[in-house]
Amino acid sequence: MVASPSAPAVSAEQVRKIFPPTDGIVTDSAGTLALNGVNLTVKAGEFVSLVGPSGCGKSTLLRIIAGLTEATSGRVSVNGVNVSGVDTDIGFVFQDPNLFPWLTVRQNVAFGPNMRGGWRNPHAADIDDLIQRVGLTAFADALPHHLSGGMAQRAALARALVNRPPVLLLDEPLGALDAFTRMAMQDELRNLTRRHNTTTLLVTHDIDEALYLSDRVLIFSPRPGRIQEEMVIGSGFTRARNAPGFVERRLRILETLHFAPTQADLPESADHWKI
Amino acid sequence: MRVKTAITAAAPLLAAGGAFAVHRYWPDKTPLSASPVFPRLLGAVAAAWLAYLAAAWYSARLRQRAGEIAPLWAAALVSVSVWQVLTGKTGALPMPFFPGPDRVFSVFGAPSEIKMLVEGTLHSLRLLAVGFGCGSIAGFLLGVWIGWSKQAHYWGMPVLKFFGPVPATAWIPLALVLFPTTFGASTFIIGLASLFPMIVLTASGIASVRHSHLEVARTLGANQRQLICHVAIPSALPSIFVGLFMALSASFLTLIVAEMIGVKAGLGFYITWAQNFAEYYKVFAALLVMGVFFSGLMSALFAVRTRVLRWQQGVIKW
Ligand SMILES: Nc1ncnc2c1ncn2[C@@H]1O[C@H](COP(=O)(O)OP(=O)(O)OP(=O)(O)O)[C@@H](O)[C@H]1O
Numbered sequence: 001m002v003a004s005p006s007a008p009a010v011s012a013e014q015v016r017k018i019f020p021p022t023d024g025i026v027t028d029s030a031g032t033l034a035l036n037g038v039n040l041t042v043k044a045g046e047f048v049s050l051v052g053p054s055g056c057g058k059s060t061l062l063r064i065i066a067g068l069t070e071a072t073s074g075r076v077s078v079n080g081v082n083v084s085g086v087d088t089d090i091g092f093v094f095q096d097p098n099l100f101p102w103l104t105v106r107q108n109v110a111f112g113p114n115m116r117g118g119w120r121n122p123h124a125a126d127i128d129d130l131i132q133r134v135g136l137t138a139f140a141d142a143l144p145h146h147l148s149g150g151m152a153q154r155a156a157l158a159r160a161l162v163n164r165p166p167v168l169l170l171d172e173p174l175g176a177l178d179a180f181t182r183m184a185m186q187d188e189l190r191n192l193t194r195r196h197n198t199t200t201l202l203v204t205h206d207i208d209e210a211l212y213l214s215d216r217v218l219i220f221s222p223r224p225g226r227i228q229e230e231m232v233i234g235s236g237f238t239r240a241r242n243a244p245g246f247v248e249r250r251l252r253i254l255e256t257l258h259f260a261p262t263q264a265d266l267p268e269s270a271d272h273w274k275i
Numbered sequence: 276m277r278v279k280t281a282i283t284a285a286a287p288l289l290a291a292g293g294a295f296a297v298h299r300y301w302p303d304k305t306p307l308s309a310s311p312v313f314p315r316l317l318g319a320v321a322a323a324w325l326a327y328l329a330a331a332w333y334s335a336r337l338r339q340r341a342g343e344i345a346p347l348w349a350a351a352l353v354s355v356s357v358w359q360v361l362t363g364k365t366g367a368l369p370m371p372f373f374p375g376p377d378r379v380f381s382v383f384g385a386p387s388e389i390k391m392l393v394e395g396t397l398h399s400l401r402l403l404a405v406g407f408g409c410g411s412i413a414g415f416l417l418g419v420w421i422g423w424s425k426q427a428h429y430w431g432m433p434v435l436k437f438f439g440p441v442p443a444t445a446w447i448p449l450a451l452v453l454f455p456t457t458f459g460a461s462t463f464i465i466g467l468a469s470l471f472p473m474i475v476l477t478a479s480g481i482a483s484v485r486h487s488h489l490e491v492a493r494t495l496g497a498n499q500r501q502l503i504c505h506v507a508i509p510s511a512l513p514s515i516f517v518g519l520f521m522a523l524s525a526s527f528l529t530l531i532v533a534e535m536i537g538v539k540a541g542l543g544f545y546i547t548w549a550q551n552f553a554e555y556y557k558v559f560a561a562l563l564v565m566g567v568f569f570s571g572l573m574s575a576l577f578a579v580r581t582r583v584l585r586w587q588q589g590v591i592k593w
């Protein structure tokens with residue numbers, strides 16, 4: 001499926017998206033311009049994060065790459081094939097967990113393998129392992145309405161990962177988690193994507209998360225969304241959350257997003273600045 | 276507290292005893308041939324209650340349940356007694372249209388009547404099973420189709436909107452022409468009665484499946500058929516069950532109408548037949564059987580629903 005290790009696994013050229021006018025959204029008569037000429041390439045096996053203000057079109061871009069929404073203009077390809085319709089080589093974790101309420105956690109996680117041929121699927125054995133990795137072993141047989149928001153998110157993450165998709169699109173998959181569970185999940189995510197050489201595009205509002213996990217961070221402008229700046233993290237980067245390079249990069253991202261602390265704020269630690 | 280518990284536990288016994296005393300020692304206005312069924316029934320209820328209490332002595336769960344149902348049983352027995360006073364004992368309600376419970380229950384002591392009632396019930400059940408079964412299965416399939424496919428929706432909905440509100444019984448003349456046997460005709464009518472609620476509610480359940488669930492399933496690799504079977508239908512089940520309940524009540528109604536008009540067997544037929552001989556106590560007996568029969572089927576459907584829709588919060592109670 002992956003053409004060659006260096007070929008882009010995901011590429012978007014001049015992607016524009018205009019949503020038709022809808023009742024209740026104040027727009028000009030042309031509709032909502034959500035994305036305005038987005039260019040993006042993600043190499044196979046690369047981990048790229050997207051950060052940007054709320055409503056700038058990050059989810060829309062992910063949906064376009066996954067084939068769930070059609071771009072108004074522009075070209076999108078995944079593994080060298082133009083996107084037209086849903087590609088099952090792509091794993092997608094939605095902003096809402098969207099667990100199937102009639103299935104238990106284990107059945108939800110097993111949904112993908114079941115759709116792809118049940119027990120013959122070689123990945124089926126991963127189900128319990130993944131449930132354990134996201135820390136839901138005790139809740140494997142629970143129904144979704146008995147889960148907390150964060151637990152539901154972790155279940156949704158396991159459900160997308162179990163198919164071992166070559167390309168993984170994550171829309172704030174850890175948004176509802178507390179700081180500690182979130183760090184544990186970040187480590188799991190990093191290990192899994194490394195081990196399976198998964199090309200990953202992560203939307204997050206947590207700059208530390210983006211810096212910690214990514215090879216590159218893309219910063220979106222406010223709507224209409226465009227990629228405003230790119231930050232290459234590089235392999236030599238120490239991912240310790242308090243390393244000097246880490247803090248410096250965090251400040252640069254905040255600056256781009258116009259959230260840079262003023263001089264008066266600086267003596268205080270900027271550790272807790274989030275978008 | 277203890278006294279109150281004891282009174283609650285004894286209430287059904289006291290009520291049964293009272294009902295028996297009324298039956299035995301209050302002279303009938305117009306004495307009828309005495310049938311032993313009613314007093315025996317009272318005795319059986321009292322004995323059953325005693326056995327239940329004995330079992331409850333050992334089980335906390337039964338004890339709690341006994342406390343819950345004791346007032347209901349006592350009230351039922353008191354009502355039966357009041358019914359007897361109003362009919363046989365005082366004649367406040369005119370005979371023969373309102374027979375007392377002793378007279379009604381005497382039906383269950385006559386082997387020939389039991390045979391007719393059992394046969395009638397079985398016949399009704401068969402008609403219902405075939406009619407409701409075919410109608411609701413067809414309604415389910417058509418509903419899934421109309422709810423899923425835009426084209427089926429476009430062509431199907433006007434037909435549904437036009438013919439749906441027409442009561443199934445209005446088709447009886449046509450059914451009698453179309454089908455050589457009354458069994459066939461009444462199956463058709465009952466099927467028709469269950470068809471429309473099933474189509475409408477299944478279709479609306481399928482059409483309102485959450486779009487995001489379908490998207491998740493598609494990214495996980497589900498094809499069109501799997502989307503229908505593994506996402507749309509499970510999420511439409513609450514609505515489908517509402518359809519089943521409506522279909523079942525509609526088919527009860529249609530069943531009895533069919534049996535009162537054309538079919539020469541079944542509980543509905545038994546009622547009309549007894550009415551022709553002015554044997555109203557048999558009418559009441561048949562109504563009792565019908566109540567047990569229909570509410571039994573409804574409860575069975577509710578039990579299935581509770582099991583199947585375990586995942587739904589706040590299920591409707593029956
Ligand atoms: N289906 C739709 N119809 C009309 N407008 C839409 C639709 N989906 C998104 N939009 C608009 O597109 C813009 C971008 O939405 P999107 O969900 O991509 O933002 P986002 O960057 O993911 O925001 P957040 O960080 O809050 O999740 C918003 O202005 C939104 O109103």
Ligand SMILES: [Mg+2]
Nearest residue numbers: 058059095171
């Ligand atoms: Mg979003």
